Amino acid sequence: MDFRLTPEQVMIQKTVRKFAEEVCEPIAAEIDKEHRFPHETFKKMTECGITGIGFPKEYGGSGLDKIAQTIATEELAKKCGTTSAVFSIHQGAAWFIHLFGSHEQKEKYLRPLLEGGVVGAxxxxxxxxxxDASNLQTVAVEDGDDYILNGSKCFITGGSVAGIYFVLALTDPPAKTRGISAFIVEAGMPGFEVGKIEEKMGIRGSATAEIIFKDVRVPKENLMGKLNKGFSMALASIDAARITVAAAQALGIAEGAFEHAVQYSKERVQFGKPISYKQGLQWYIAEMKTRIEAARWLTYHAAWRSDQKLSVTTEGAMAKLYASEAASFVTNKALQIHGGYGYMMDYPIERMLRDAKITEIYEGTNEIQKMVIGRSALS
Ligand SMILES: Cc1cc2nc3c(=O)[nH]c(=O)nc-3n(C[C@H](O)[C@H](O)[C@H](O)COP(=O)(O)OP(=O)(O)OC[C@H]3O[C@@H](n4cnc5c(N)ncnc54)[C@H](O)[C@@H]3O)c2cc1C
Known part of the structure; x- marks a missing residue:
């Protein structure tokens, strides 16, 4: 039997597609140019229940599953890489507390992330x-009913605008990865500071920033999961998050660029005919389409496994690796099909090419994904 989206997943696809066309696309170039976080879009996503897709209704989520989250990210990415990054990384942070937070922590922190308009990082x-995430230097030292955090983090998406941060810190430094714990830190806590705000090549509106902890006193009830188990929790959470953050985002950007390339090739006339008549370009289109479809099925399959509570370590890594390389390939060829116009900021293709590149880097670089896949294949 052929794979089909469920009626609910189709409804999410249509809803988010319309949202992306009407809300995200019109300001995509502007937020890119101004390096501006799209607060207004984030607010509307919360009001429409998009931020809660894939999370339980009990804590303010919209229900549904990982496939729905994947499709939502893909639809946003088709129109705006920044918005898909903001959405999926926010959801990735929320996923961490969804997996490992206590009921009280979820009431206090997951609910505001899903329905309260608070950005998570x-x-x-x-x-x-x-x-080498095991080489952390941020420390959390026990002090009465609190932990005192000192150190800094870099490249944190939403870092300058978030209200709630999930922070990994050493609680037993000699034990290395077995001495790392996870804490929930609020932006307003004394000693918490936002440092350098990065100027970036792509996903420019995603407010990437350094964050600094100077004797930040975090109550013990903000320790997430078990003491010294933070590293394995983080890895498990990232395993699932990279299906949306990287793979689905890459897939969407590739699809968006592909649609523009097909349209442009039909309209642009050279040598008396639309350039789509040229076999050289048809071959580009064929290669682009094939890679997009391969990326789609690897990504949906990984999301499906996540919904079945099966391991996604290898499948998520393969989806991320392939989809991100496909996105770079497709956006590059889409720009080529646009010729000189594609190089201009009047067209969205150069932005899509810049946005695609990050999917090869974050949520674990592609070299790290190859390590994961290689180890699994050889085990
Ligand atoms: C825009 C942006 C947003 C980000 N958002 C977040 C965020 O929200 N939260 C967060 O915690 N982090 C975030 N990151 C950090 C991101 O996850 C890291 O940049 C990434 O994991 C790579 O780390 P690095 O930049 O230090 O590169 P390095 O680890 O220094 O890698 C440099 C190069 O060496 C390669 N390399 C390293 N080790 C090996 C190895 N063993 N074998 C083969 N090759 C290797 C890498 O693949 C890469 O090509 C973000 C980064 C960016 C750029």
């Missing part, structure tokens, strides 16, 4: 802990 990376 996931803070793992540090200047000396990128791919």
């Amino acid at each position: 996931f803070a793992l990376t540090e200047p000396n802990a990128g791919s």
Whole structure:
């Protein structure tokens, strides 16, 4: 039997597609140019229940599943890479508390993330802990009923605008990865500061920032999950998050660029005929389409496995690796099909090409995905 989306998933696809066309696309170029976080879009996404897709209604979510989250990210990414990044990374942060938070923590922090319009951020990376996330230097020292956090995080999406941060810090430094714990930090806590706000190549509206902790006193009830288990929790959460954050986002950007390329090739006349008549370009279109479809099925399959509560470590890594490379390939060829016009900011293609690149880097670089896939294949 052929794979079919359920009626609910089709409804989400239509709803988010309309939202992306009417709300995201009109300001995509502007927020890119101004490096501006799309607060108004985030507010509307919350009002329409889009931020809650895939989360339980019990905590303010909209229900549905990982496939629905994947489709929602894909639809947003077709029109605006920044919005899909903002949405999916916010959801990735919320997923962390969904998986590992206590009932009280979910009431206090998950609900505002899903229905309260508060932006969430996931803070793992540090200047000396990128791919080697085990090399953290941020520390949390027990002090009475609190932990005191000191250190800094870099490249945090939503870092300068979030209200709730999920922060990984060392609670037992000699134990390395077995001495890392996860904390919920509020933006208003004394000693919490936003540092450098990055100027970036793509997804420019996603408010990537450094965050700094100077003796931030975090109550013990904000420790998430078990003490010293934060590293494995973070890895499990990222396994699922990369299906949306990277793979679905890449898929959507590729599809968006593909649609523009097909349209342009039919309209642009050279040598007396639309350039779509040229076999050289038809071959580009064929290669683009094939890679998009391969990326789609790897991505949907990984999301389906997540919904079945099956491991997604390898499948998510394969989807992320393939879809992100497909997005770079497709946006590059789409720009080529546009010729010189594609290089101009009047057309969305150069932005899509810039936005696509991040999907090869974050949520674990593609080299790290190859390590994961290779190990699994050889085990
Ligand atoms: C725009 C943006 C948003 C981000 N958002 C967040 C966020 O919200 N939260 C967060 O915690 N982090 C975030 N990050 C951080 C991101 O996850 C890291 O940049 C990424 O994991 C790579 O780390 P690094 O930049 O330190 O590169 P490095 O780890 O220094 O890697 C440099 C190069 O070496 C390669 N390399 C490293 N180790 C190996 C190896 N063992 N084998 C082969 N090759 C290797 C890498 O693949 C890469 O090509 C974001 C980054 C960017 C750019």
